[in-house]
Amino acid sequence: MPDDKHQDSHEEHGHGGHEGHGGGGHEGHHDHDGHGGGHASHHAQMVKDFKRRFYVSLLLTLPVAWLSPMLRGFAGLGEPAVPGRFMILFAFSTVIFFYGGWPFLKGFFKEVSKKQPGMMTLIALAITVAYGYSSLVSFGLPGRVFFWELASLIVIMLLGHWIEMRSVMSASGAMEELAKLIPGEAHRLKDDGSTEDVKVNELQPGDTVLVKPGERVPTDGEIVEGHSSLNESMLTGESQMVEKSEGDEVIGGAVNGDGSLTVSVGKTGDDSFINQVMSMVKEAQESKSRAQGLADKAAMWLTYIALASGAVTMIVWLTLFDKEFIFSLERTVTVMIITCPHALGLAIPLVVAMITAIAAKQGFFIRNRTPFEKSRNLQAVLFDKTGTLTKGEFAVSDTVVFDDTMDEGRLTNMAAAVESQSEHPIGKAVVEAAEQPGKAENFENIPGKGAQATVDGSNVKVVSRNYADEQGIEYDKDKVTDLSGEGKTLVFVLVDDKAAGCIALDDVIRDESRDAVAKLKEMGIQVMMITGDNQAVADRVAKELDLTDYFAEVLPDKKAEKVKEVQGRGLMCAMTGDGVNDAPALAQADVGIAIGAGTDVAQETADIVLVRSNPGDVVKVIELSRTNRRKTIQNLFWATGYNAFAIPLAAGVLYKWGILLNPAAGALLMSLSTVIVAINAKLIRTPESA
Structure with missing residues (x-):
C-alpha cells in the first residue's frame, strides 16, 4: 500500500531552493497523453537554470579572483593599479550573490518558514555573512574582504547542484523511457476495411487497429486476426520473443515481429499498462522510506551542529585565543560550509531513483518502499500455488x-x-x-x-x-x-x-518455480505454499519443489490467518499471490508481492508488483533490496562521515602546524562528498551483474 503522504521529492530531501527555477514549477505536471512530459520538462529546466547560473557566476568570478587581495598575495603579485578596485569587487560580487546565490537564498526562506533548517539555511547564512561583512569593509569598515570566498563558494555550490540535477534526471528516467514506447499514431480500421491514421489518445475501447511488421503496438488489446512474434522485453523484462495469435492479449509498446496483426483496442488512457506502470514508477520515486526519514533527521541535526560549531568556533578563537574578529569569522564560515548536509540530501534520493529504474527494467515495480527495504531481512516466503508456483x-x-x-x-x-x-x-x-x-x-x-x-x-x-x-x-x-x-x-x-x-x-509446475525455491533456500529463507487444493495435490507439489512447509485446503478468506500463523513463529514473511483473492493475505504479510500481473498491474494491496508470472523475480526483489541497503549505508557514510575530521579541521585545530582551511576549500570538500555520493549511486547494477 503506497504511502499517502507523497510530496515533491526534492522538497522532502531538503532541496527547497530548487522549486520553480527557470520558471519551471510543477504546472502541467504529468498528463497521460503527454506521458509525463511536464515532469521531464520541469527537471530539464532546473538543469538548464543551474547550468546558466554556474557559467555566469564563473565568468564574473574571474575579475573577482584577479582583484582579490588574498589571491594576489598568495601568488606573490603586488597591488593592482586599478582605481576603486574594492568598489569593482563589490559590484561583481553583488551580481554573483544575488544571481548565483538566489537559489540558496530562496531555499533559506522556504526552510525557515517550514521550521526545517537544512542545507539551504547553512549556505545562505555562509554567503550572507561573507557578502555583508565584505560589503561593509568595501565602504570603509576596517577588515578584510571575503568576496573571493563568496564567489568561489557560490560557483562550487552551483556546480554541485548542477551535477546533482543531471544525476537525478539520469537516474529517474524510467517514466520517460516508458513513455517513448508508445507511438504517436495508430492505423485505425474503418468499416470499409481501409485504414486511417489517428492519434493514439483518440482510440477508444472497441476500435480495431492494424499493427504492421516492425511497428510498436499502440495500445493494450486483443488480437482478432493474424499471427506474429512480439518483443515485450522493455515491458516485462523477458528477452525472448513471444508468439501471439488470435485471442491473445497484447500490451501497448510491444514491438511487432514479421506478421501483421489486427488488434481490438482494450484499455486506453489511464487504464493502459504503460500509464499504470508510469504511475507506479512515479509513485515509487515519491514514496518516502525509512532510510530517507533517517537522512532527513540527520540533516536537521547536522544543521544544528553546524550552527553550534560555528558559534563555539567564533567564541573560542575570540576569547580563549584572543584572535582578531576577521580570523574568527573566517573559521566560523568555514565550519558552517563544511557541515552543510548537501550530500546527505542527495544520498537517498539518488539510490531510490536508481533502484526504482532498475526494478522497472527487471520487470517489477515498488509501490511501497518501506516493505521493499524490509524484504532484505525476509525469513519466509509464502507462495500461492495456482498461477504462481504453477501455470x-x-x-x-x-x-x-x-x-x-x-x-x-x-x-x-x-x-x-x-x-x-x-x-x-x-x-x-x-x-x-x-x-x-x-x-x-x-x-x-x-x-x-x-x-x-x-x-x-x-x-x-x-x-x-x-x-x-x-x-x-x-x-x-x-x-x-x-x-x-x-x-x-x-x-x-x-x-x-x-x-x-x-x-x-x-x-x-513452472520451471522457474524450481529455481526460485532452490535459490531462496540457499539464501536461508524458508519457502512455503498456500493452496485451496486438496491434500494430495499439495503433497505432490510440495514434494516436487522440496518446500519447507505448506498448507492445503485453505479457503481464500483464510489465507491471511495462515500468514499470521507463520508470523506467530517469529518469522518475517512475504506473501506472493495473484493479488485478487489473495488480497487479505498480501495485506497481512510483512511484504505483499502480486505476481503474474500481466496487463493489470495496479494491485492495490501489494507492496511490490511483478509483471511476469515468474516466481524467480521474488529472488530479484530480495537481492535488489539488499543492494539498496548496501548502497544506502555507503552513501550515508560518504555524506556524513567526513564531518568527523572536516569540522575540527575547519575550526582550526591544526592551526599550530600551519594548516588552515578557507571557506572555498571547505566548499570543495563538501562538494567532493556530493560527487562521490552521486557516482556511488550511479554504479548500482542489476542483481545479475552485481
Missing part, C-alpha cells in the same frame, strides 16, 4: 494405455480429435498435447460427463472416471491408482465403449 492451466502429465493394440500417441490423437470441438480447458490441454489430431464427425456433448464423436470410423468418447465406472467399463484400476492419489484429473478414452486408455492432467 494455473491444465496440461497433460501422464498417458496410460489399457488396450495392447493402442499406443500413447494414437490414444492422445483420437482424444484430441474429439476435444478439438470442445471449449473446455481440459479439452484444450488434450489438443495441445496431440501431435496429429484426427478428424472428428458427429460431435456430441455428454452433459456433465464429457464428449463423443466419430473418429476413423470408431465411436470415441472422452469422459470422466465417474462415467466409466457408472457404465461398468472395465479397466486396470492399478494403473491409475497412483495418478489418482496425486490429485490429478483423469479423463478416460473409450473406443466403441471399451476402455482404450486414460489421460492424466495437472496444473503444471
Whole structure:
C-alpha cells in the first residue's frame, strides 16, 4: 500500500531552493497523453537554470579572483593599479550573490518558514555573512574582504547542484523511457476495411487497429486476426520473443515481429499498462522510506551542529585565543560550509531513483518502499500455488494405455480429435498435447460427463472416471491408482465403449518455480505454499519443489490467518499471490508481492508488483533490496562521515602546524562528498551483474 503522504521529492530531501527555477514549477505536471512530459520538462529546466547560473557566476568570478587581495598575495603579485578596485569587487560580487546565490537564498526562506533548517539555511547564512561583512569593509569598515570566498563558494555550490540535477534526471528516467514506447499514431480500421491514421489518445475501447511488421503496438488489446512474434522485453523484462495469435492479449509498446496483426483496442488512457506502470514508477520515486526519514533527521541535526560549531568556533578563537574578529569569522564560515548536509540530501534520493529504474527494467515495480527495504531481512516466503508456483492451466502429465493394440500417441490423437470441438480447458490441454489430431464427425456433448464423436470410423468418447465406472467399463484400476492419489484429473478414452486408455492432467509446475525455491533456500529463507487444493495435490507439489512447509485446503478468506500463523513463529514473511483473492493475505504479510500481473498491474494491496508470472523475480526483489541497503549505508557514510575530521579541521585545530582551511576549500570538500555520493549511486547494477 503506497504511502499517502507523497510530496515533491526534492522538497522532502531538503532541496527547497530548487522549486520553480527557470520558471519551471510543477504546472502541467504529468498528463497521460503527454506521458509525463511536464515532469521531464520541469527537471530539464532546473538543469538548464543551474547550468546558466554556474557559467555566469564563473565568468564574473574571474575579475573577482584577479582583484582579490588574498589571491594576489598568495601568488606573490603586488597591488593592482586599478582605481576603486574594492568598489569593482563589490559590484561583481553583488551580481554573483544575488544571481548565483538566489537559489540558496530562496531555499533559506522556504526552510525557515517550514521550521526545517537544512542545507539551504547553512549556505545562505555562509554567503550572507561573507557578502555583508565584505560589503561593509568595501565602504570603509576596517577588515578584510571575503568576496573571493563568496564567489568561489557560490560557483562550487552551483556546480554541485548542477551535477546533482543531471544525476537525478539520469537516474529517474524510467517514466520517460516508458513513455517513448508508445507511438504517436495508430492505423485505425474503418468499416470499409481501409485504414486511417489517428492519434493514439483518440482510440477508444472497441476500435480495431492494424499493427504492421516492425511497428510498436499502440495500445493494450486483443488480437482478432493474424499471427506474429512480439518483443515485450522493455515491458516485462523477458528477452525472448513471444508468439501471439488470435485471442491473445497484447500490451501497448510491444514491438511487432514479421506478421501483421489486427488488434481490438482494450484499455486506453489511464487504464493502459504503460500509464499504470508510469504511475507506479512515479509513485515509487515519491514514496518516502525509512532510510530517507533517517537522512532527513540527520540533516536537521547536522544543521544544528553546524550552527553550534560555528558559534563555539567564533567564541573560542575570540576569547580563549584572543584572535582578531576577521580570523574568527573566517573559521566560523568555514565550519558552517563544511557541515552543510548537501550530500546527505542527495544520498537517498539518488539510490531510490536508481533502484526504482532498475526494478522497472527487471520487470517489477515498488509501490511501497518501506516493505521493499524490509524484504532484505525476509525469513519466509509464502507462495500461492495456482498461477504462481504453477501455470494455473491444465496440461497433460501422464498417458496410460489399457488396450495392447493402442499406443500413447494414437490414444492422445483420437482424444484430441474429439476435444478439438470442445471449449473446455481440459479439452484444450488434450489438443495441445496431440501431435496429429484426427478428424472428428458427429460431435456430441455428454452433459456433465464429457464428449463423443466419430473418429476413423470408431465411436470415441472422452469422459470422466465417474462415467466409466457408472457404465461398468472395465479397466486396470492399478494403473491409475497412483495418478489418482496425486490429485490429478483423469479423463478416460473409450473406443466403441471399451476402455482404450486414460489421460492424466495437472496444473503444471513452472520451471522457474524450481529455481526460485532452490535459490531462496540457499539464501536461508524458508519457502512455503498456500493452496485451496486438496491434500494430495499439495503433497505432490510440495514434494516436487522440496518446500519447507505448506498448507492445503485453505479457503481464500483464510489465507491471511495462515500468514499470521507463520508470523506467530517469529518469522518475517512475504506473501506472493495473484493479488485478487489473495488480497487479505498480501495485506497481512510483512511484504505483499502480486505476481503474474500481466496487463493489470495496479494491485492495490501489494507492496511490490511483478509483471511476469515468474516466481524467480521474488529472488530479484530480495537481492535488489539488499543492494539498496548496501548502497544506502555507503552513501550515508560518504555524506556524513567526513564531518568527523572536516569540522575540527575547519575550526582550526591544526592551526599550530600551519594548516588552515578557507571557506572555498571547505566548499570543495563538501562538494567532493556530493560527487562521490552521486557516482556511488550511479554504479548500482542489476542483481545479475552485481
